[in-house]
Amino acid sequence: MQDLIEIKGVSHAYQTRQGPLPVLDGLDISIPKGEFCAVVGPSGCGKSTLTRLISGLMKPASGEVWLEGQKVTSPRKTVGMAFQNPVLLEWRTIIDNVTLPLEIVAPKTTRAQAHDRAMHLLDMVGLNGFENKRPSELSGGMRQRASLCRAIVHKPSVLIMDEPFGALDNFTREDLWQTMRDLRAAESFTCVLITHDLRESVFLGDQVVVLSGRPAHTQFVLNVDLPADRSIDILYEPKAVEMLHVLRDQIRIAQGRDGEVH
Numbered sequence: 001m002q003d004l005i006e007i008k009g010v011s012h013a014y015q016t017r018q019g020p021l022p023v024l025d026g027l028d029i030s031i032p033k034g035e036f037c038a039v040v041g042p043s044g045c046g047k048s049t050l051t052r053l054i055s056g057l058m059k060p061a062s063g064e065v066w067l068e069g070q071k072v073t074s075p076r077k078t079v080g081m082a083f084q085n086p087v088l089l090e091w092r093t094i095i096d097n098v099t100l101p102l103e104i105v106a107p108k109t110t111r112a113q114a115h116d117r118a119m120h121l122l123d124m125v126g127l128n129g130f131e132n133k134r135p136s137e138l139s140g141g142m143r144q145r146a147s148l149c150r151a152i153v154h155k156p157s158v159l160i161m162d163e164p165f166g167a168l169d170n171f172t173r174e175d176l177w178q179t180m181r182d183l184r185a186a187e188s189f190t191c192v193l194i195t196h197d198l199r200e201s202v203f204l205g206d207q208v209v210v211l212s213g214r215p216a217h218t219q220f221v222l223n224v225d226l227p228a229d230r231s232i233d234i235l236y237e238p239k240a241v242e243m244l245h246v247l248r249d250q251i252r253i254a255q256g257r258d259g260e261v262h
């Protein structure tokens, strides 16, 4: 089967006043349709750069990114994105924030269809009853739930998330992991998650890709051989604990290659 996301020999450097800054170096990642790929690596190794390349916001200096059998050369409608900062528009209600992508990428959607789709998702993430609130009336975790709904409201085939749970406290974060697990079971997207949290990568991932220090290549790929309907408790079981040890060792190796880690 053809992989839904293929990153083939991708290298990239930023032009800075000090000269070129090589960030990615011959990166290879393959993600089968419907799979969840968590990407971890030392700070500053190029993880966010990778999300910009997959989403088509930037072109790699060399190598190729393919989505659904097509080479990525510009931003695509079939991609949804969620970031650490949910960036909801304060002058719109929560439901109007969630339906926003439909106005942009699917303008033929009727108001009733958009409303039903958004309410379905808000219900799934536990925000039924908050649809007419403004973003500032919600907690950080609730805003991030709304942001996840907005990222998938147009049924993207690819969901790219850059540290979406990074600013939340531990308990809220674990709640959001479970919400993400349930959304994933109900909707059919292929996912790339950038995270600094190894437990998050094991809980949510089908594979965890460890990037080396900058310029990053694929240092290690862990196949997360755990049941799809995993609960948080699974993270305390020996198999998951062993995976976390392996990943921690890999991060140490990656950090050793790049002196600039915090």
Ligand SMILES: Nc1ncnc2c1ncn2[C@@H]1O[C@H](COP(=O)(O)OP(=O)(O)OP(=O)(O)O)[C@@H](O)[C@H]1O
Binding pocket: 014, 015, 016, 021, 023, 042, 043, 044, 045, 046, 047, 048, 049, 050
């Ligand atoms: N537009 C840009 N111009 C120049 N340098 C950049 C640009 N964007 C990012 N960089 C640099 O490229 C490197 C990789 O950045 P990137 O944000 O992709 O890393 P990251 O792994 O996501 O970082 P973190 O883990 O800290 O979020 C960093 O050293 C960063 O300072």
